[in-house]
Amino acid sequence: MSPTSYIAKQVADLKPSGIRRFFDLAAQMEDVISLGVGEPDFVTPWNFIEHSFHSLEQGYTSYTENAGMIELRQEISQFLKQNYHVTYNPEDQVIVTVGASQAIDLALRAIVNPGDEVIVVEPSFVAYTPTVTLAGGTPVTIQTRAEDDFKLQPEQLEEAITPNTKAIILCNPNNPTGTYLNKKELEPLAAVIEKHDLLVLSDEIYAKLTYDDDYTSFAALKSMQERTILISGFSKAFAMTGWRLGYAAGPAEIIAAMVKIHQYTMMCAPTMAQHAALEALKNGRQSVQDMMESYKQRRNFIVSSLNEIGLSCPNPGGAFYTFPSIQATGLTSGEFAEQLLEEEQVAVVPGDVFGENGEGYIRCSYATSLHQLDEAMERMERFVRKKM
Amino acid sequence: MNEVEIELLKIIEKNANLEVEKIAKLMNKEVDEIRELIQRLEKEKAILGYSTLIDWAKVMQFEEVTAMVDVKVTPARGVGFDKVAERIYRFPEVKAVYLMSGAYDLSVSVQGSTMMEIGNFISEKLSALDSVLSTTTHFILKKYKHDGIILQDDDDDDKRIVVSP
Numbered sequence: 433m434s435p436t437s438y439i440a441k442q443v444a445d446l447k448p449s450g451i452r453r454f455f456d457l458a459a460q461m462e463d464v465i466s467l468g469v470g471e472p473d474f475v476t477p478w479n480f481i482e483h484s485f486h487s488l489e490q491g492y493t494s495y496t497e498n499a500g501m502i503e504l505r506q507e508i509s510q511f512l513k514q515n516y517h518v519t520y521n522p523e524d525q526v527i528v529t530v531g532a533s534q535a536i537d538l539a540l541r542a543i544v545n546p547g548d549e550v551i552v553v554e555p556s557f558v559a560y561t562p563t564v565t566l567a568g569g570t571p572v573t574i575q576t577r578a579e580d581d582f583k584l585q586p587e588q589l590e591e592a593i594t595p596n597t598k599a600i601i602l603c604n605p606n607n608p609t610g611t612y613l614n615k616k617e618l619e620p621l622a623a624v625i626e627k628h629d630l631l632v633l634s635d636e637i638y639a640k641l642t643y644d645d646d647y648t649s650f651a652a653l654k655s656m657q658e659r660t661i662l663i664s665g666f667s668k669a670f671a672m673t674g675w676r677l678g679y680a681a682g683p684a685e686i687i688a689a690m691v692k693i694h695q696y697t698m699m700c701a702p703t704m705a706q707h708a709a710l711e712a713l714k715n716g717r718q719s720v721q722d723m724m725e726s727y728k729q730r731r732n733f734i735v736s737s738l739n740e741i742g743l744s745c746p747n748p749g750g751a752f753y754t755f756p757s758i759q760a761t762g763l764t765s766g767e768f769a770e771q772l773l774e775e776e777q778v779a780v781v782p783g784d785v786f787g788e789n790g791e792g793y794i795r796c797s798y799a800t801s802l803h804q805l806d807e808a809m810e811r812m813e814r815f816v817r818k819k820m
Numbered sequence: 821m822n823e824v825e826i827e828l829l830k831i832i833e834k835n836a837n838l839e840v841e842k843i844a845k846l847m848n849k850e851v852d853e854i855r856e857l858i859q860r861l862e863k864e865k866a867i868l869g870y871s872t873l874i875d876w877a878k879v880m881q882f883e884e885v886t887a888m889v890d891v892k893v894t895p896a897r898g899v900g901f902d903k904v905a906e907r908i909y910r911f912p913e914v915k916a917v918y919l920m921s922g923a924y925d926l927s928v929s930v931q932g933s934t935m936m937e938i939g940n941f942i943s944e945k946l947s948a949l950d951s952v953l954s955t956t957t958h959f960i961l962k963k964y965k966h967d968g969i970i971l972q973d974d975d976d977d978d979k980r981i982v983v984s985p
Binding site for chain 1: 827831835842845846847848978981982983984985
């Protein structure tokens with residue numbers, strides 16, 4: 433028997449991430465300006481790092497509680513209350529995970545039975561659909577429309593729901609589009625969700641990176657807290673991607689089920705990362721604010737530049753991505769990204785890797801220095817002029 | 821100061837070399853509006869000048885010595901420390917003067933091309949002032965960080981992978 437034949441069917445059937453394919457292509461090139469990164473260009477603020485060193489010096493090198501250090505869960509709970517006005521008991525309604533990605537995986541494995549459908553709103557973060565499949569569920573995608581600024585419409589949601597629908601994954605602000613739904617836009621969705629008695633996995637990892645409006649957590653909407661698993665973490669707003677630290681907050685029964693899986697598969701999140709996160713929540717507010725202001729300026733810069741180049745780009749309300757249309761060039765997303773990389777050494781991510789409705793778009797991250805952004809825009813302008 | 825003015829000042833404090841067009845794009849404002857705002861802030865002396873931070877240690881032909889001098893002085897009647905501070909900061913060798921709390925009164929940063937040049941300035945000009953009681957000179961041996969910028973930073977290359985989710 434060949435080793436391939438041992439691979440589990442649901443894994444063998446998974447499509448490799450389009451991001452991975454494009455990474456392989458970009459990695460072969462030299463002197464690439466990358467707008468392809470989904471992570472901050474800031475190094476983790478020094479006081480978070482220093483606190484982690486200090487914890488190691490003090491001998492905190494062993495396991496923590498499965499659900500995470502209680503001090504950290506208390507701080508997370510406090511943070512959610514202060515920022516989003518949602519109250520969680522740190523004892524049994526919060527779990528610390530290895531990145532928000534693990535929180536999503538745990539949440540899905542905790543709730544999905546074979547045959548259950550989970551709605552994924554596309555364009556979407558590349559991991560949602562595969563993690564639903566790996567949990568034994570059936571992903572059902574909704575294709576949001578460019579003319580709605582890729583905002584999910586209540587009637588689209590209503591249409592996608594079947595008797596088998598159990599949950600929906602919402603990412604607000606969204607990766608890859610940067611689309612941000614405010615309270616008024618979330619409320620009609622919540623009404624549909626309540627009507628059909630669905631659970632919501634609300635991925636709010638970019639919540640602290642919203643620029644023009646106050647952020648409303650999905651869990652803060654009327655009657656939604658008991659049916660929401662709020663997922664977040666430290667990667668994006670706190671510039672801590674490599675620390676792999678996230679969390680989930682939700683109904684005690686669901687969190688207990690997630691802890692059950694976590695204790696057998698992961699034991700606990702890394703202790704030193706938990707200490708860094710503790711410092712981030714206690715003393716990181718100014719750092720987060722400074723980084724957010726910098727992203728906002730760069731967003732203004734890139735959106736204005738892309739529109740000048742002729743790549744139509746709405747102003748995204750959050751995260752650090754723009755999702756401009758490249759349809760005027762007559763190229764597909766893949767062709768555009770590959771040719772741009774080959775001819776001008778600028779890496780962007782083709783929109784179709786985030787779902788079929790991402791075709792005709794590219795994801796450009798502006799989490800990169802202004803100097804690099806400026807150079808990237810000049811190169812893109814030269815490229816687009818040749819193609820149009 | 822309103823939010824727009826503060827944002828503008830923060831941007832040009834970080835990089836005074838940015839073109840007005842780029843600043844306008846960063847702030848999502850019209851170019852003329854930003855140009856007028858800069859002119860007004862210059863007039864109001866909120867913007868005092870535009871300087872460049874150079875790591876002179878990297879310029880091989882150029883040798884520069886900086887000393888931090890702790891100065892004890894006798895304050896003058898009616899004007900306190902201000903008058904003596906003014907007499908000190910008028911010297912072109914003096915790059916900065918701060919009134920301090922603690923063991924001495926003024927902290928004076930002095931620049932020259934050799935230690936001897938600085939020594940001569942301190943002994944012949946600074947110490948010779950009537951109100952100066954004593955000076956303690958500390959030479960800077962190496963600069964690690966200046967005005968919030970790390971000078972020995974060989975660490976600013978982008979360590980991220982080219983494409984990530």
